[in-house]
Structure formats: structure tokens, C-alpha cells
Amino acid sequence: DTEVTQTPKHLVMGMTNKKSLKCEQHMGHRAMYWYKQKAKKPPELMFVYSYEKLSINESVPSRFSPECPNSSLLNLHLHALQPEDSALYLCASSQGQGEVRNEQFFGPGTRLTVL
């Protein structure tokens, strides 16, 4: 059973819209991740937050803006997206920094379509 939840499940937006994806974890983890996954490709890391601080930004375009309000919540703000940004957006969490046993648990994802 996943204890990482994501909303919405599906999102359709125009290129001029502003929207947000939300993620919440109930596992007491201190690291949270955003991944992007295109069809038939592996997940691609976008951002990592550790103890509510941005730890990794994989050179993601500024039209994607992450936010970590607290250790359980992670948001991804979207603005002026392009059709090629259409993908499955996955949130994950893990115990914390420096852990060898850094098992990541994924939420169900948000299927994003940009028109």
C-alpha cells in the first residue's frame, strides 16, 4: 500500500495556464522527489528536497517550480508549459540524506496533458 498520495490524478491544461501538482507522504520520510516519466522511458529526476531544502535541481526549465511547505508536502507549480511537457509526473519519498538504504516509494502519479 502506497503512503504517498498525489493530486490530481489527471490534469489537462493549456499553454497559458497556471496549475499545481500536490504530493503528500505519511511515512515520516525527510526526502521527497519529483520525477517526470514519458511513455516507455524510465523516470527522470527533476528535483529533490531534503529536510525541506532543495537539494537537487536537474537543470529543469523555470516553467516548473517546486515548493516544499513542510516535510510531508511537496508541490510542483506549472506555468507556460509546452506540449512536450505532457507526461506522468511522479512524486516519491525516502528516509533521508546519506542513507545507504535509500528506498524510494512512489505515489500514483499525475497524468499531465498540455494542449
Add this chain to the structure above:
Amino acid sequence: QKEVEQNSGPLSVPEGAIASLNCTYSDRGSQSFFWYRQYSGKSPELIMSIYSNGDKEDGRFTAQLNKASQYVSLLIRDSQPSDSATYLCAVKRPGGFKTIFGAGTRLFVKA
């Protein structure tokens, strides 16, 4: 050379057979290895993690790690049609958070 390599498949096995999935990695310092199962349209689900050389068994799944040869494998015994999915091998880089995913192997179990 890709950091994590898997045969994309598809790998087709009959029901009840053993499915063997393989993965190689390039960073010799890697310490943490994971197998995820992903059904079409769903998110990855962690099914096995392994950290030391040898075998680790969990139900019908066995993960095998050989750090000297830089490969990790997943055996699925008594394969079922419900095991049909893409299996992602993931390797965590030493230090930090970044986990590198292989491209995945598609497995089909024929009833």
C-alpha cells in the same frame, strides 16, 4: 556506456517458469540496488532492494548482486500472468540522493 543497462525485451516466459531479469551498472562505488515493477499506466512499485553480494529472497522473488562483475539480477519463480509488467533496475549513486534507473525490461508471462 549507460550508467544502468537492461535488456529492453520483451522477455516472454510461460506461466510457472522462472523469469530472469538482468542489469549491469557502471559506477563501481554503487552500494544500493533496487528493482521496481511498473504496470502500464501506473507508477513504479518497489519490490526488492539489495545492498550486499549474494542472494536475497522474498516470496517468489530473488535478487542477486555481484559487485565484482557489476551486475544485479531478479529471478521470479512460478511466474504468473499478473507478473507481466516492466521491471526497472535502479542503482543509487554513492552519497547524496540520486538514483539512476535503467530503461526497464518488459516481461510477458503467457498463460
